[in-house]
Amino acid sequence: MSLRKPNLKAVILTCALSVVLLACSDENGIVNPDNELGLISLGTSQVNGVRIELAGPEQMGAGYSPLKVKLTEAASGRPLSAAQVTVVPMMNMGDHSHSAPSEPGLYDVDTGVYDNPVVFLMPGTWVLEVSYATNDGKEGMATFTVDVGQGHCVTLIGDDEERYFLSLVAPLDPSVGKQDIEFTVHGRESMMSFPPIEDFTVEIEPSMPAMGHGSPDNEQPVHQSDGHYVGKVNFIMTGAWRVDVRLKRGEQVVAQAAFDLLVK
Amino acid sequence: MKLFYLICILILIGGLSFAEGRLLRGRVTDAESGHGLVSAFIALEKNATTSDSLGFFTLELSTQARLLNVSLVGYEPAVVAVGSMPIDGLIDIRLQRRIMVVSDAVLISAKRNYSDSQFSAYSETVPTALRTVKGLAMVRRGSFAEDPSLRGVDGSKLGVTIDGMKIFGACTDRMDPVNSYVERENLARLEVSKGAFDLNRGQAIGGTINLVTDRPSFARRISGYSEVGYESVADYRYGRSVLNIARDDLALRGSFSFRQADDFRPGRRAPIENSAYAKYNFKVDVSKKYVGHQLDVGVLSDRAWDIGYPALLMDTSKARSHLYHVGHVWKRPQSALHMLRTKLYFSRVDHWMDDMERDVGQREVMPDMHMPMYGQTHTGGLIANALFLGADSTLELVVDWYHLRSFADMEMTSKLPEVPDMYLLNLGDVRRDHFAGAVNYNRAVFSTVEWRLNMRFDLARHDIHDPLGRNQLAATWGYGELAQRYATLSASTAVAYMLNNAAEIRLSVASSARLPTQIESYGFYLYNPTDGYFYMGNPTLRPERSRQVELAIRYGKERRRLSVSCYYNQLGNYIVGVGSGSVFKHYDHSDRAVIYGFELEGEWPVTEHVMLHLQTSYTHGHSADFAEPLPAIAPLDSRIGLRYERSQYGAALGMRRVGEQTRIASQTTLEDSTPAFATYDIYAHWRFIEKTNLTIAVENVADRFYHEHLSIANLPSPGRNVRMALHREF
Numbered sequence: 001m002s003l004r005k006p007n008l009k010a011v012i013l014t015c016a017l018s019v020v021l022l023a024c025s026d027e028n029g030i031v032n033p034d035n036e037l038g039l040i041s042l043g044t045s046q047v048n049g050v051r052i053e054l055a056g057p058e059q060m061g062a063g064y065s066p067l068k069v070k071l072t073e074a075a076s077g078r079p080l081s082a083a084q085v086t087v088v089p090m091m092n093m094g095d096h097s098h099s100a101p102s103e104p105g106l107y108d109v110d111t112g113v114y115d116n117p118v119v120f121l122m123p124g125t126w127v128l129e130v131s132y133a134t135n136d137g138k139e140g141m142a143t144f145t146v147d148v149g150q151g152h153c154v155t156l157i158g159d160d161e162e163r164y165f166l167s168l169v170a171p172l173d174p175s176v177g178k179q180d181i182e183f184t185v186h187g188r189e190s191m192m193s194f195p196p197i198e199d200f201t202v203e204i205e206p207s208m209p210a211m212g213h214g215s216p217d218n219e220q221p222v223h224q225s226d227g228h229y230v231g232k233v234n235f236i237m238t239g240a241w242r243v244d245v246r247l248k249r250g251e252q253v254v255a256q257a258a259f260d261l262l263v264k
Numbered sequence: 265m266k267l268f269y270l271i272c273i274l275i276l277i278g279g280l281s282f283a284e285g286r287l288l289r290g291r292v293t294d295a296e297s298g299h300g301l302v303s304a305f306i307a308l309e310k311n312a313t314t315s316d317s318l319g320f321f322t323l324e325l326s327t328q329a330r331l332l333n334v335s336l337v338g339y340e341p342a343v344v345a346v347g348s349m350p351i352d353g354l355i356d357i358r359l360q361r362r363i364m365v366v367s368d369a370v371l372i373s374a375k376r377n378y379s380d381s382q383f384s385a386y387s388e389t390v391p392t393a394l395r396t397v398k399g400l401a402m403v404r405r406g407s408f409a410e411d412p413s414l415r416g417v418d419g420s421k422l423g424v425t426i427d428g429m430k431i432f433g434a435c436t437d438r439m440d441p442v443n444s445y446v447e448r449e450n451l452a453r454l455e456v457s458k459g460a461f462d463l464n465r466g467q468a469i470g471g472t473i474n475l476v477t478d479r480p481s482f483a484r485r486i487s488g489y490s491e492v493g494y495e496s497v498a499d500y501r502y503g504r505s506v507l508n509i510a511r512d513d514l515a516l517r518g519s520f521s522f523r524q525a526d527d528f529r530p531g532r533r534a535p536i537e538n539s540a541y542a543k544y545n546f547k548v549d550v551s552k553k554y555v556g557h558q559l560d561v562g563v564l565s566d567r568a569w570d571i572g573y574p575a576l577l578m579d580t581s582k583a584r585s586h587l588y589h590v591g592h593v594w595k596r597p598q599s600a601l602h603m604l605r606t607k608l609y610f611s612r613v614d615h616w617m618d619d620m621e622r623d624v625g626q627r628e629v630m631p632d633m634h635m636p637m638y639g640q641t642h643t644g645g646l647i648a649n650a651l652f653l654g655a656d657s658t659l660e661l662v663v664d665w666y667h668l669r670s671f672a673d674m675e676m677t678s679k680l681p682e683v684p685d686m687y688l689l690n691l692g693d694v695r696r697d698h699f700a701g702a703v704n705y706n707r708a709v710f711s712t713v714e715w716r717l718n719m720r721f722d723l724a725r726h727d728i729h730d731p732l733g734r735n736q737l738a739a740t741w742g743y744g745e746l747a748q749r750y751a752t753l754s755a756s757t758a759v760a761y762m763l764n765n766a767a768e769i770r771l772s773v774a775s776s777a778r779l780p781t782q783i784e785s786y787g788f789y790l791y792n793p794t795d796g797y798f799y800m801g802n803p804t805l806r807p808e809r810s811r812q813v814e815l816a817i818r819y820g821k822e823r824r825r826l827s828v829s830c831y832y833n834q835l836g837n838y839i840v841g842v843g844s845g846s847v848f849k850h851y852d853h854s855d856r857a858v859i860y861g862f863e864l865e866g867e868w869p870v871t872e873h874v875m876l877h878l879q880t881s882y883t884h885g886h887s888a889d890f891a892e893p894l895p896a897i898a899p900l901d902s903r904i905g906l907r908y909e910r911s912q913y914g915a916a917l918g919m920r921r922v923g924e925q926t927r928i929a930s931q932t933t934l935e936d937s938t939p940a941f942a943t944y945d946i947y948a949h950w951r952f953i954e955k956t957n958l959t960i961a962v963e964n965v966a967d968r969f970y971h972e973h974l975s976i977a978n979l980p981s982p983g984r985n986v987r988m989a990l991h992r993e994f
C-alpha cells in the first residue's frame with residue numbers, strides 16, 4: 001500500500017465534499033501534530049474498555065482509502081498490538097445495503113496502528129464498522145460515519161457480464177517524471193463480498209488529450225497481491241493527462257476505463 | 265686586319281660585360297629571424313635557380329622579366345616584380361613562415377577583392393559567403409540564419425567559433441546558429457576547415473568554421489567605410505558603417521549595421537508569408553600596443569527580431585547575443601617562443617520564439633495552443649596559444665577551456681479554456697566544463713616535403729541541474745546516469761610533397777572524436793519537423809568517432825590554379841534519432857556510417873583580363889546499420905564563372921548547377937527527393953568616383969523556382985533578385 005504524499009496546500013484547503021471532521025488532537029492518537037501522514041481523525045469510540053480511534057485521508061474520495069485504526073486500553077493508555085481488526089464499510093441504499101472491499105488489518109510496528117484500507121465504491125455516506133478481537137478474548141465493535149466525495153473509482157461491467165471495481169491508488173498528486181502507478185481491482189460475489197481479482201493483465205496508456213500523444217518509458221502494472229497492480233507511469237510535462245486502463249485476460253479486453261489526472 | 269680583330273675583341277668584351285650586368289642577385293631570408301634560407305626555389309620566366317647555404321642566388325634577367333617567384337617548403341610563396349634593367353646591390357626577399365594550410369579561407373574583408381574566384385566579394389551576408397565554399401551547403405529554415413553543413417555533416421556536429429571562442433546558440437531547434445550572430449562587417453575572413461584534420465580549434469568530425477573578425481588597424485589615423493544596399497527579392501535594405509581610429513599605439517574599430525527584409529519571393533510565385541526579419545549588430549574593439557605586447561578588448565553585440573521561419577512551427581520574436589573578450593598577444597621575434605596569445609571571453613545568447621503569428625487551429629501537431637519557448641546559453645572560456653619557431657619546424661600549443669550553461673523551456677497554453685496550461689524544460693540547466701589541449705607540429709623534411717602532426721585531448725564533464733529537468737530525463741535513464749564525464753584523444757597527420765614548385769600533393773589521415781552536444785545528451789521533447797518526431801536526449805551517449813583520409817592535389821602557376829580533394833570518412837558511434845515508441849525518438853548510436861566524396865576547383869586566365877572559374881563538389885553518405893543513405897547529404901553541386909576585371913570596374917557571370925538528390929533516408933528521418941536545378945547570376949562593380957564603389961547584381965536571372973535538398977520542408981530559395989550596393993571608403 002502506498003500513502004499519498006503530504007501536500008501542504010491540500011492540508012490548508014478544505015474540500016467542500018470532504019469528510020465530516022471530528023477534531024481530535026490527542027497526543028497519543030494516530031494524528032500527530034505534524035500530521036505527517038496526511039491523515040485526520042475520523043472519530044474515537046470506547047467499547048469494552050478499549051479505545052478505538054479511526055483515521056483517514058483528509059480528502060476522502062471514492063476509491064482506495066488507507067484507513068488506520070489505533071487500539072488502546074482505555075484505563076492504562078497501553079496500545080493493543082495483538083488483535084484482529086476489521087473494518088467493514090457499509091452503504092445504505094434504501095431498499096438494500098451493500099458493503100465494499102476491505103483488507104484485513106495489518107499491525108504496523110513503527111506507527112503502532114493497524115492499516116485497514118478499504119475501497120469506497122462510490123461517493124456518498126458510508127458507515128464504517130470497526131471490530132476488534134484480542135487474543136485474550138476481548139472483542140468489540142464501533143461504527144463511524146463518513147462522507148466520501150468524488151474520487152478515482154469506477155464500476156465496470158466486463159464483457160463477461162461480471163461487475164468489476166477499478167480504483168486508482170496512486171499517484172493521486174502526480175508530478176513530472178516517472179512514478180509508481182497502482183490500481184486495485186475487485187469483483188462482486190454478493191452485496192457483502194467483494195473479492196480481489198488477481199488474474200487480470202492490466203495495461204495502461206497515458207496520454208495528453210490536448211497534445212495528441214502519450215509518453216514513453218511506462219511500465220505496465222503487474223499484480224502484487226490482493227488485487228493490487230503496480231507499474232510505472234511517466235508524465236513528461238505538467239498539464240492534464242488521461243490514463244486509459246485496460247483489464248485483459250489473455251488477449252481479450254474484459255473491461256476498460258480512464259482516469260483524468262492533473263500533473264503539477 | 266688587326267684593327268678588325270681588335271674591334272671584335274672589344275665588342276666581345278663589351279658584350280660580356282653587358283651580359284654580366286643583366287644578372288639579378290639576391291638573398292632569400294626568413295622574415296622573422298633574418299636568417300638566410302637554403303634551397304629556396306627562385307624562378308623568373310624560364311630561368312630558375314636555388315639559393316645557396318646562406319640564401320644567396322644569382323639569376324639572369326630576361327628582357328621581358330616581370331615576376332620573380334620564390335618558394336620554399338614551410339614558407340608562404342613570394343612574388344616580386346622586377347624590371348628588365350639590372351639592379352645595384354641585392355634584392356632581399358623575405359619569406360613568411362607558413363603552417364600547413366588545412367583550411368579554405370574565404371576572404372571577406374572590407375576591401376572587397378573582386379579577383380577572388382569565389383565571388384565572395386559579392387556576398388552580402390555570411391551565409392551567402394559560406395555557400396561559395398566547395399563542400400559546404402547551407403540548411404534553410406527561413407530566409408535568415410542558415411545553418412552550415414560540411415561534407416555531409418550538419419551544423420550541430422560542426423564546431424563554429426568566433427576567433428576561436430566558443431559560443432552556442434540558445435535555440436534548441438537550431439534557429440540561431442553561431443553565424444547568425446555575426447555580420448559581414450565584423451569579419452576579416454572565414455576559415456573553413458573540412459574534416460578532422462585541423463584539431464586546434466575544436467573537436468572536429470565534419471570540420472570547423474572559424475569566423476575570424478576584423479581587428480583595429482594602426483595603419484591610418486582615420487579610415488573606414490559606409491555601405492547601403494537593397495535587394496529586390498525581399499525588399500531587403502541594409503546599411504553598415506565601419507570606423508577605424510588609430511593614434512600612435514592605440515587603435516579603435518567600431519562597426520554598426522542594420523538590416524531589414526520583408527517576405528521573400530521565390531521564383532515565379534507569390535512571396536512566402538512570414539519570412540521577414542530585422543536586425544542590428546555592433547562591434548567595438550580597442551587595441552593597445554606596447555613594446556612586444558598588444559592588448560585587445562572588444563564586444564560584439566547582435567540583436568534580431570520578428571524573424572519568420574516558414575519551414576518550422578515557430579518564429580523567433582527576439583534573438584540577442586553579446587560576446588566580450590579580453591586578449592593579449594606577446595611577440596618575441598628573436599626567441600624560440602615566438603608568440604604567446606591568450607584570450608578570456610564570455611558570451612551570452614538569449615532566444616525567444618513563439619507561434620503568435622501562426623494559425624494554431626489549423627496546425628496538425630499540438631493544435632489549438634500557443635507554445636512560447638525561451639532558450640539561453642552562457643559561455644565563459646580561456647584560450648591560450650603558444651607558437652615556437654625552430655630552424656625548419658613550427659610548434660603550436662593550444663590550451664582551450666570553456667564552461668557552458670544552457671537552459672530552455674516551453675510553455676503550452678491552450679486556446680480552449682477547459683485545458684490547463686502545460687510546461688516542460690527542453691534543457692534543464694545543463695552545465696558543461698570542457699578542457700582541451702592541442703599540439704600542432706609542422707616540419708619541413710628534405711626540401712620538398714612538409715609534415716604536420718596535430719594531436720588533441722579533451723576532458724569534459726556535464727550534468728543537468730534543474731530538478732524538473734532531472735525528473736524528466738531520469739524517467740528514461742535513471743538519476744545515476746545523468747552526470748557524465750568524457751576523455752578523448754584525437755590525432756591527425758599530413759604529408760605534403762611539392763613537385764615542380766607549382767604542385768603539391770598532400771595526404772592526410774585523422775582519427776578524432778566528438779563529444780555529444782548538450783542537446784543530444786540532455787535535450788527533451790524537441791520537435792523535428794522533418795520526420796514529425798519528438799526527440800529526447802540520452803545522457804549515456806558516448807563520443808562519436810571518426811577515421812578519415814584525404815588526398816589533395818594543388819597546382820598553381822602564375823594565374824592558373826587547380827585543386828582536387830578526395831576524402832573518405834568512416835564514422836563510429838554515429839549519433840542518430842532512434843524510435844522509442846509512438847511519436848518519440850531518442851538519440852542513440854549507430855555504427856558504420858560512411859561519408860566520402862570529392863571537391864574540385866580550377867581557375868584559368870582566358871585572356872589578360874578574363875578568368876574562368878570552375879568548382880564542383882560531391883558527397884556520398886551511407887548508413888550500414890540502417891542500410892540506407894545518410895540524411896541531409898547535398899547532391900552534386902557545380903559552379904562555372906567567368907570574370908572580367910579591370911582596375912576600376914569588373915563584371916562576372918556565374919552558373920550554378922545542382923544535381924538531383926535521390927539518395928534519401930527513410931528510417932533515420934523522412935526525406936524526399938529533390939530535383940536538379942540550375943541558376944544564373946550576373947554581377948558588376950564600378951568604382952565610378954574615387955573610393956566609391958557601386959555593385960549591381962542579378963541573381964537567379966531566370967527567376968527559377970527551386971529548393972535546396974537541405975531546405976527544411978522544401979522551403980524554396982529566392983527567385984530573381986536585383987541587388988544594388990553603394991560602398992564608400994574614407
